[in-house]
């Protein structure tokens with residue numbers, strides 16, 4: 001059984017695949033925050049911009065098995081009028097690795113999908129995922145030490161700690177590195193900081209959340 005908060009076609013708004021057509025499958029639940037506002041201040045991850053509680057979103061629900069969820073993802077892809085090429089699904093959440101398993105990966109590969117995940121990096125990545133984006137969270141135990149993409153939301157600490165964190169990640173096996181300004185009251189300042197850091201440390205590129213700027217999901 002998979003619990004899905006929402007399932008929708010959109011464009012990837014962030015990181016190396018920004019602009020690419022994708023189905024987003026947002027799983028319910030996270031290991032770093034309950035999702036309840038009253039718990040935010042004491043959560044490991046306190047800046048989350050997403051409602052991932054329950055299964056009441058558009059296209060959400062409880063899916064009894066991998067075949068049923070893969071069918072819903074395929075239906076969402078076909079609903080846009082897209083053909084068989086470049087089929088792409090992004091599993092996010094909440095934390096998708098609490099639910100994504102071998103049966104679902106196999107069912108989607110069987111339908112010709114490339115599979116991407118957005119993960120906080122605290123849970124082992126199963127075999128067969130085509131694109132792993134890890135977004136480390138301060139105060140959590142990062143175990144995903146190599147990935148296609150690291151997307152660090154900043155700032156999560158003071159300036160000196162941030163620069164040493166960047167230096168540490170520059171020495172690790174991440175094939176693309178992005179700084180993403182933290183959305184919230186200080187988005188503008190956070191964006192200016194990210195721009196300065198990308199200029200100073202060219203191994204990093206800027207990831208803006210393009211979907212929010214253009215008003216798509």
Ligand SMILES: C[S@@+](CC[C@H](N)C(=O)[O-])C[C@H]1O[C@@H](n2cnc3c(N)ncnc32)[C@H](O)[C@@H]1O
Pocket residue numbers: 030047048049050092093094095096118119120121134135151153180181182183184
């Ligand atoms: C909602 S999370 C779900 C996937 C996974 N739990 C994770 O944290 O990577 C999806 C992406 O949004 C980023 N994100 C969450 N809150 C944000 C915020 N306030 N500003 C910018 N990015 C944010 C996360 O770091 C992650 O890269």
Ligand SMILES: Nc1nc2[nH]cc(C(=O)O)c2c(=O)[nH]1
Pocket residue numbers: 010011012013014024050092093118211216217
């Ligand atoms: N368009 C769009 N792109 C995204 N990239 C990562 C997202 C996420 O919430 O994981 C996201 C999202 O919620 N919408």
Ligand code: SF4
Pocket residue numbers: 030031032033045046047048049050052093094095120137
């Ligand atoms: S780890 Fe991801 S889903 Fe969980 S609270 Fe943080 S940003 Fe949100």
Ligand SMILES: [Mg+2]
Pocket residue numbers: 049050
């Ligand atoms: Mg999002």
